[in-house]
Amino acid sequence: MSSIFDKFAPLKEQHAALTALGRSPDQLQFEDIISPTEAVLNGKRTILMGTNNYLGMTFDDTSVNAAIEALKTEGTGTTGSRIANGSYEGHKALEEELAAFYDMRSAILFSTGYQANLGAISALAGRDDYLLIDADSHASIYDACRLSDAQVIRFRHNDPDNLERKLKRLEGTSGSKLIIVESIYSMLGDMVPLKAFVEIKKKYGAYLLIDEAHSLGVLGEKGRGLCEHDGVEKDIDFITGTFSKSIGTVGGFLVSNLPGMDIIRFVSRPYMFTASPPPSVVASARQTLAKIAGATDKRKQLWDNATQLYNGLKAAGFELGPTLSPIVAIRLSDPEKAIALWNGLIDAGVYTNLALPPATPFGWYLLRSSISAAHTPEQIALAVEVCTKIGRELGIITLSNSQKAGVSKHPDNGSAQLNGASETHPDATSETESLVTPTGDDPAARV
Amino acid sequence: MLEIQSQLRSRAAENSVIGPDTNITRDLGLDSLAIMDFIFDLEDSFDISIPMERIAEVQTLADLTKAIEILQKEAS
Numbered sequence: 001m002s003s004i005f006d007k008f009a010p011l012k013e014q015h016a017a018l019t020a021l022g023r024s025p026d027q028l029q030f031e032d033i034i035s036p037t038e039a040v041l042n043g044k045r046t047i048l049m050g051t052n053n054y055l056g057m058t059f060d061d062t063s064v065n066a067a068i069e070a071l072k073t074e075g076t077g078t079t080g081s082r083i084a085n086g087s088y089e090g091h092k093a094l095e096e097e098l099a100a101f102y103d104m105r106s107a108i109l110f111s112t113g114y115q116a117n118l119g120a121i122s123a124l125a126g127r128d129d130y131l132l133i134d135a136d137s138h139a140s141i142y143d144a145c146r147l148s149d150a151q152v153i154r155f156r157h158n159d160p161d162n163l164e165r166k167l168k169r170l171e172g173t174s175g176s177k178l179i180i181v182e183s184i185y186s187m188l189g190d191m192v193p194l195k196a197f198v199e200i201k202k203k204y205g206a207y208l209l210i211d212e213a214h215s216l217g218v219l220g221e222k223g224r225g226l227c228e229h230d231g232v233e234k235d236i237d238f239i240t241g242t243f244s245k246s247i248g249t250v251g252g253f254l255v256s257n258l259p260g261m262d263i264i265r266f267v268s269r270p271y272m273f274t275a276s277p278p279p280s281v282v283a284s285a286r287q288t289l290a291k292i293a294g295a296t297d298k299r300k301q302l303w304d305n306a307t308q309l310y311n312g313l314k315a316a317g318f319e320l321g322p323t324l325s326p327i328v329a330i331r332l333s334d335p336e337k338a339i340a341l342w343n344g345l346i347d348a349g350v351y352t353n354l355a356l357p358p359a360t361p362f363g364w365y366l367l368r369s370s371i372s373a374a375h376t377p378e379q380i381a382l383a384v385e386v387c388t389k390i391g392r393e394l395g396i397i398t399l400s401n402s403q404k405a406g407v408s409k410h411p412d413n414g415s416a417q418l419n420g421a422s423e424t425h426p427d428a429t430s431e432t433e434s435l436v437t438p439t440g441d442d443p444a445a446r447v
Numbered sequence: 448m449l450e451i452q453s454q455l456r457s458r459a460a461e462n463s464v465i466g467p468d469t470n471i472t473r474d475l476g477l478d479s480l481a482i483m484d485f486i487f488d489l490e491d492s493f494d495i496s497i498p499m500e501r502i503a504e505v506q507t508l509a510d511l512t513k514a515i516e517i518l519q520k521e522a523s
Contacts (some may be wrong), residue, residue, distance in 0.1 A: 011482055080471075135483060151498045151499055151500065152499040152500065153496045153497075153499070154483070154487075154499060158486055162487070165490075165491070166490075167498045169494070169495065169496050169522065170496075357478075357480075358478070358479050358480065361480075362480065363478060363480055419517065
């Protein structure tokens, strides 16, 4: 007899092949979370190298206590959307604090980071408008395009010239043009050439929305992200972000300096038709956000840690993403070796994210790690050592690889760009039905 | 169609037979990334932008040729 699940047979086979080589990412269960950087996995103490917990704030006392207090005084959940059930005091306060943090006019909360992109982008771009999105956009951006009535045009990843040609062709059309970019792309950790995009958006009178999911708390003197780091905040129309990375909880937001943004609350379906963030989540987000601007030491530690991991793996001979950032991805073209390395690392007590095509650029198999300010230099040294040992056993790297590899500095010290990401294009093996399958989906990250 | 066909040939698996009814995703051993790159190249050679919703409707070489013709007309 046929089943509604029959169509997933190829996927099931692919998943079975992955599991046959060891374990499956969806079956991993942490029995105990010891700290932002350590957990017990299958009875073994494991260093967590793929959490997006950039500032290590998930166990911050003030945030934990504020959440407990909110649970006791306001209960476990809001049980409805703000349009139907009304707002709690914390929702309004957090929106005001976000607007003040970014020095912008207004902010709107969403229940997750995914929903922030989904809700903001689908509502901002209407029937006669144009969405111009980077080809490597996160799944939340691709899904927003499907929910929007606007025409969607993709430009080549991080390619301002390609975007400009597309805007030029739209000259004379009446709809608004909304460009979508991400500050740090979640798979390889490469960054958007923001200043070039800002010049183009000004030249063509387009709007620019930047997703700062991976850069909030990470970049800029006050932790406001890439816009602050690049000194272009006054030219940015919209910023979206998430609380599920450096803020250490869950939720998302849209901020803007443009007057009249509140109308989005009555247009955005992912805002209107889902429960608002629970009081405990709002309470911990407020406490952590309040510490971001002053977390200068943590930011410095984060970049020192990223530099140690990136340069350590590069010196060992691994192929990495093009830019030093807190996201450090080992690029592999052989799926079996990628899966073996990922399993070997877990056996040795180091957890990373395994990312497979078509969710990855160029069809690469990625072992993705995201570093935290809470990692110790000893933990990072151990991770590099274990990775190098297993990488050599699997023939991914050799001693001669190690000798020719250079090192890099982080962007605040200049010279972030290494050789381009396009030096190897191994054939991707994914089978897809559609001509428009998104490529930049991050299967692990946004909650 | 000839221009599109020759661009497709340079990307497809060797000895692929490419005609108007060739299904671009299924018949040529091209993955989604190769197809995206192919579309970007076509946009440059024909000086048009192909919106994603138009690409989604395309299955065969004939579909793609027609879509490009329509977009060229709309642009002029």
